[in-house]
Amino acid sequence: MSLDIINQRGLVLLGCGKMGSAMLEGWLARGVAPSSVSIIDPYPSARLESLAEQGLQLNAALPDNPAICILAVKPQMMQDALPQISDIARGGTIFLSIAAGTSIGYFESVLGRKAAIVRAMPNTPAAVGRGITAIVGNGAAGADALDLADELLQAVGQTVRLQGEDQMDAVTAVSGSGPAYVFHMIEALAAAGVAEGLPADLAMQLAKATVGGAGALAEEATEMPDALRVNVTSKGGTTAAALDVLMNDATGLAPLMRRAVKAAADRSRELGE
Numbered sequence: 001m002s003l004d005i006i007n008q009r010g011l012v013l014l015g016c017g018k019m020g021s022a023m024l025e026g027w028l029a030r031g032v033a034p035s036s037v038s039i040i041d042p043y044p045s046a047r048l049e050s051l052a053e054q055g056l057q058l059n060a061a062l063p064d065n066p067a068i069c070i071l072a073v074k075p076q077m078m079q080d081a082l083p084q085i086s087d088i089a090r091g092g093t094i095f096l097s098i099a100a101g102t103s104i105g106y107f108e109s110v111l112g113r114k115a116a117i118v119r120a121m122p123n124t125p126a127a128v129g130r131g132i133t134a135i136v137g138n139g140a141a142g143a144d145a146l147d148l149a150d151e152l153l154q155a156v157g158q159t160v161r162l163q164g165e166d167q168m169d170a171v172t173a174v175s176g177s178g179p180a181y182v183f184h185m186i187e188a189l190a191a192a193g194v195a196e197g198l199p200a201d202l203a204m205q206l207a208k209a210t211v212g213g214a215g216a217l218a219e220e221a222t223e224m225p226d227a228l229r230v231n232v233t234s235k236g237g238t239t240a241a242a243l244d245v246l247m248n249d250a251t252g253l254a255p256l257m258r259r260a261v262k263a264a265a266d267r268s269r270e271l272g273e
């Protein structure tokens with residue numbers, strides 16, 4: 001399985017900030033040896049410094065032919081960062097980019113069309129093995145390359161394969177950025193609890209457990225979310241009173257979410273220009 005290949009040939013991470021670290025923690029927890037990981041990052045975290053003491057290669061010479069090289073710097077930093085991995089073999093290594101808005105065509109223009117390039121959009125719940133990553137490959141990324149990328153990403157959650165790269169901006173806006181929307185909902189729910197008289201720590205505990213529990217139920221139940229919502233809603237009761245506000249056609253959550261997701265997708269398209 002892919003993690004064995006990673007341990008044999010190595011994994012390079014170009015940039016290891018919030019998203020790179022989230023995935024790295026998932027891989028380490030699932031058996032990737034710190035000594036098989038090479039990281040290039042001018043500002044390594046204390047956690048990376050500590051992993052370096054366990055054998056992780058930090059800003060050191062790279063393996064010639066690693067199984068996979070993950071490109072995890074900000075889109076705006078990509079051009080400056082890529083020359084640092086230019087000595088990696090083009091034939092045997094899969095280049096997996098997680099950068100928002102940065103097209104496969106851009107990477108082909110830098111790495112060449114023969115390089116196997118996989119564009120992916122993960123999300124930070126990968127840190128606890130609950131991420132979801134969408135992937136799409138270029139012409140040089142054959143079934144084996146996509147399978148390897150898929151297996152590696154499955155170690156930190158679910159994966160989906162896209163029909164085309166044109167779906168990536170919408171995916172980024174829904175699942176890449178989506179955790180931030182949910183975290184903000186937790187903040188807003190807790191703040192509303194405080195406004196109704198609860199202590200802040202109790203309101204936050206209630207909000208976190210409610211969102212976490214509802215998310216788990218939505219994933220595990222056979223019913224769809226609309227049926228689960230109806231199950232909570234007594235006729236003439238408290239939930240119905242709240243949903244009158246949240247499901248207002250003009251001012252409720254749906255039009256607000258539509259605007260938010262459109263703003264994210266538009267920004268993803270801009271980053272690709």
Ligand SMILES: NC(=O)c1ccc[n+]([C@@H]2O[C@H](COP(=O)([O-])OP(=O)(O)OC[C@H]3O[C@@H](n4cnc5c(N)ncnc54)[C@H](O)[C@@H]3O)[C@@H](O)[C@H]2O)c1
Pocket residue numbers: 014015016017018019020040041042043044072073074075077080081084098099100121122123124176177
């Ligand atoms: N954070 C998320 O939720 C998320 C989700 C999906 C995709 N992404 C994508 O992941 C990428 C990284 O995002 P992030 O949130 O982890 O950002 P981040 O700023 O936390 O991490 C970027 C890392 O790159 C390092 N870096 C900067 N210049 C470098 C260089 N020249 N060479 C090597 N490393 C360099 C920085 O020190 C930093 O640690 C972005 O392209 C983003 O679009 C992020």
